[in-house]
Amino acid sequence: MFIYWANDEYSITIFGHTFVRFFPDWYYNLLHIPSRLAEGMAWHFLFMWFFTLNGIFYILYTIISGEWRELVPKRNSFKEAWLVVLHDLHIRKMAPPQNKYNAAQRIAYTAIIVMGIGSVITGLAIYKPVQFYYLTWICGGYHFARIIHFALTLGYVFFFVIHVVQVILAGWNNFRSVVSGFEVVNEEPKTVVENE
Amino acid sequence: MKNQKLLWKMSNRAPKKSRKELSVEQKINRRNFISFTVFGALGLSAYGGWRWLYNSPMEPAGGITGDTRLPLRRALNKTELAFRRVFSNNHLVKTYPKEMAAKYVRHNTDIGSKSKLDAAAWRLQVRKISGEIMAISIDEIKSLPKFDIVYDFKCVEGWDQIQHWGGVRFVDFIKHFGLEAETKLDYVGLETPDKQYYVGLDMPSAMHPQTLLAYEMNEQPIPVRHGAPLRLIIPVKYGIKNLKRIGSISFSNKRPHDYWAEQGYDYYSGL
Numbered sequence: 001m002f003i004y005w006a007n008d009e010y011s012i013t014i015f016g017h018t019f020v021r022f023f024p025d026w027y028y029n030l031l032h033i034p035s036r037l038a039e040g041m042a043w044h045f046l047f048m049w050f051f052t053l054n055g056i057f058y059i060l061y062t063i064i065s066g067e068w069r070e071l072v073p074k075r076n077s078f079k080e081a082w083l084v085v086l087h088d089l090h091i092r093k094m095a096p097p098q099n100k101y102n103a104a105q106r107i108a109y110t111a112i113i114v115m116g117i118g119s120v121i122t123g124l125a126i127y128k129p130v131q132f133y134y135l136t137w138i139c140g141g142y143h144f145a146r147i148i149h150f151a152l153t154l155g156y157v158f159f160f161v162i163h164v165v166q167v168i169l170a171g172w173n174n175f176r177s178v179v180s181g182f183e184v185v186n187e188e189p190k191t192v193v194e195n196e
Numbered sequence: 197m198k199n200q201k202l203l204w205k206m207s208n209r210a211p212k213k214s215r216k217e218l219s220v221e222q223k224i225n226r227r228n229f230i231s232f233t234v235f236g237a238l239g240l241s242a243y244g245g246w247r248w249l250y251n252s253p254m255e256p257a258g259g260i261t262g263d264t265r266l267p268l269r270r271a272l273n274k275t276e277l278a279f280r281r282v283f284s285n286n287h288l289v290k291t292y293p294k295e296m297a298a299k300y301v302r303h304n305t306d307i308g309s310k311s312k313l314d315a316a317a318w319r320l321q322v323r324k325i326s327g328e329i330m331a332i333s334i335d336e337i338k339s340l341p342k343f344d345i346v347y348d349f350k351c352v353e354g355w356d357q358i359q360h361w362g363g364v365r366f367v368d369f370i371k372h373f374g375l376e377a378e379t380k381l382d383y384v385g386l387e388t389p390d391k392q393y394y395v396g397l398d399m400p401s402a403m404h405p406q407t408l409l410a411y412e413m414n415e416q417p418i419p420v421r422h423g424a425p426l427r428l429i430i431p432v433k434y435g436i437k438n439l440k441r442i443g444s445i446s447f448s449n450k451r452p453h454d455y456w457a458e459q460g461y462d463y464y465s466g467l
Binding site: 037038039041042043045046049127128129130131132133136142143146176 | 228232263264265267268269271272275279282283284287288289290348350352353354356431432456459460461462466467
């Protein structure tokens with residue numbers, strides 16, 4: 001899911017052309033971008049459906065399953081998230097409380113949903129600025145909507161990089177739990193027997 | 197905590213009758229095996245789907261649209277159908293006060309208007325259903341009510357510019373020359389006199405109240421490089437559809453050929 005959200009291989013071609021002065025030439029040549037605008041747009045307008053539907057299903061799932069309770073930041077999350085950052089950067093030794101998702105994760109995983117919704121809305125605003133004129137207006141006009149749309153895309157790349165680095169740092173057992181939905185914790189045998 | 201939850205779930209699952217009760221270790225292994233098999237299968241099929249799409253065949257050459265992989269073209273066309281539902285003549289492009297219009301209007305391409313313009317000989321050719329070809333002079337067009345628009349011209353490349361154009365609305369042009377029957381067809385095709393540049397428009401977009409056959413830019417006659425003597429200004433489409441130096445107009449139920457659609461762009465490119 002997050003890989004998909006973050007993987008912007010398809011849309012960068014468009015943005016490459018859009019923000020011609022934003023990226024240096026070597027960047028284009030590295031990614032074989034020049035003169036592929038039409039191709040980029042074709043990919044974009046197919047994959048936007050996947051991303052959007054994926055996002056909608058994910059949101060529906062979190063609501064129906066009640067998982068959103070584990071994901072939405074709580075009042076103290078922002079303070080705790082800072083402690084998580086300090087801990088992860090090895091500045092602070094003590095780890096803050098860690099439930100299913102810690103405070104930083106809560107903020108990050110909720111932010112990515114808000115970003116996704118933002119991308120869909122700004123995307124529609126620049127895709128059909130005449131038909132969805134009210135969306136364009138809400139987004140602060142055509143120019144501003146484009147900038148938000150692009151900035152969000154950069155945000156996904158950022159999210160993606162941090163996400164992968166964190167998964168690698170967290171190690172194999174954590175990754176296994178992500179895939180299988182449970183974590184193996186070696187505890188005193190007694191406890192295990194009690195719960196059986 | 198998590199561990200307890202897991203074990204609770206597992207113990208709730210009814211054990212198969214004849215089989216021996218599995219040890220915790222075995223259960224863990226079994227669930228890991230199932231999870232990773234599913235994960236791997238999904239990963240592989242996503243990769244396979246991606247490879248399929250990436251290597252999918254191109255559109256056959258010589259069609260109305262071209263230079264795009266077939267599934268992607270299908271997606272473009274389906275996307276157009278989905279978004280066409282929100283198209284309405286009541287949705288107007290935002291207009292600006294004329295002071296905001298650019299003094300130096302951006303010029304992107306000369307395709308179709310490179311040759312020298314013979315202004316005196318120029319006539320707009322309109323091909324009617326009957327086969328009759330009308331030849332309309334620029335003065336006849338200028339005698340119709342003039343409509344000015346100052347709006348944000350948007351290019352598919354990503355730039356946009358507030359520009360001021362004046363001319364006759366396409367709807368008024370149709371009415372004046374009695375072409376209502378022609379507008380029952382699905383598409384309008386426009387070509388430059390040398391037929392080097394050509395666009396196809398869906399009828400609703402062409403009949404949008406802000407679509408102009410323009411002969412003025414910034415309240416002056418349009419300069420040659422900007423499409424003199426008459427050009428299309430269609431705010432509900434990207435710049436690629438705003439053909440310069442119109443030579444002929446025709447009507448059809450089949451999609452007219454379109455310069456950029458042949459080169460991989462969306463045929464409709466609507467805004």
